[in-house]
Structure formats: C-alpha cells, structure tokens
Amino acid sequence: MSYRDLEEMMVERSLSVDHTTIYRWVQHYAPELEKRCRPHLKTYNNSWRVDETYIKIKKVWVYLYRAVDSDGNTLEFLLSPTRDAEAATHFFLKALHGACSVPHARLLEEPVSQSTVSAHLTITTPTPRVINVDKNAAYPKAIADLKAAGILPEHVELRQVKYLNNIIEQDHRFIKRLTKPGMGFFSFETAWRTLQGFEMMNMLRKGQIQGVAKGDVRGQVELVAKLFGVAA
Secondary structure (H helix, E strand, C coil): CCHHHHHHHHHHCCCCCCHHHHHHHHHHHHHHHHHHHHHHECCCCCEEEEEEEEEEECCEEEEEEEEEECCCCEEEEEEECCCCHHHHHHHHHHHHHCCCCCCCECCCCCCCCHHHHHCCCCCCCCCCCEEECCCCCHHHHHHHHHHHCCCCCCCCEEECCHHHHHHHHHHCHHHHHHHCCCCCECCHHHHHHHHHHHHHHHHHHCCCECCCCCCCHHHHHHHHHHHHCCCC
C-alpha cells in the first residue's frame, strides 16, 4: 500500500492528510516505535534461521539481513549495501548485542574490521545453539571471525541446510508485500527508517511483545498509544 493509497483512505474517512505528511510521520516515528518496543520483546529460542532479501533503492539492489527463530519470531534485521562477510559479521554483531551496541544500518563507508569485532566482547542477548543459513560463503567466514574474536562460543553450530530456512523465506514475503506497491526508496536512510517500522509492526502482529497476543489488534493499538503517551 502506497502513501497515496493511505491518503485516499483518509479522504474516505473525511480526513485530509497529504501523502507527504504520512511519509514524514513514518520517517520520524518508525525508528522511535522500534526503540520503544525493544525493551518489551519476549524472549526467543536458541535455534536461529538467517537469510537476506533484496530491497531496491534508486534502482540499485541492497540487502536486508533478517533472522528468525525456529518458531518464526523475528530476532533481528539489518540493511546493508553489500552481501559479503563484513555485512554478515555486522549483522551477527547486531543480533548478538541487541539494538544499542551496533548501528542499525550498515553504510557502505562503515566496514567491519577486526578491531570493530574485538570491541564488542559482551553478548547481551541469548547465545544461539545453532545458526542455520543458506549456501552463501560469507556466513562461515563471519562465524569463524566471531568465534576467533571470542564473541561467539565455539559450541555454536553453523548449519547450511536450505530447507530449514523455509520459515524465514516465507517470512520475507511480508516485506515484499509492503514494498512492492510503492514507488521504491530514494535513499538508504529513508529506506531503513521505513523498514524499521515494517519490521516492528510485523513483530507486534506476531505477538512478540509482552502482554499483547498474536492477532490482538486492540491490544496492539493500546500498546502503541501507551508507548507514545496518547489516548487509544
């Protein structure tokens, strides 16, 4: 659904809101929504499924790294201009350390060096027992680097079994469903801000927020209202 579609929906409800205003709301409030929801996320299991999907920005493909657990709960996400070992390492650092330790989006001019890896030695989220990925050669190198740096325990198993990643490949569909109707993104930053909102709302719908069950629309509305201090 595009911003113009939302503008038309508002008109049908006797509300006059320009599509550019809706766009500005998303850019401002989507990152804030993620920030405020993070402390209320439920715990997830230790079997990870990691994969990346494609997002187009100004006719150029970039990569949205995503991880879910074996129950389909979203663990983490990261937008990157490249699909390589550095990008994979950056994503795993973010997943292992939570939202505060590593930048949310990896810009092209921000490489992940060995010193960067060594600077993040304290894991702040549950350590995975197993990480399942596809045949992308970047993942084994990233995992090896993290183990060598002492960030990821040696006992963590890396599996490259394609069918086990069906659950995350299915989960990618909601991103495609939301991004396809629009006119595309025109900058890396605006794409990332929008995707933060998409991902967090999807986590909310899945029932990943404490006190809000899956499918509880009223509970979702009340939570967002409470987080932002407004009347539901």
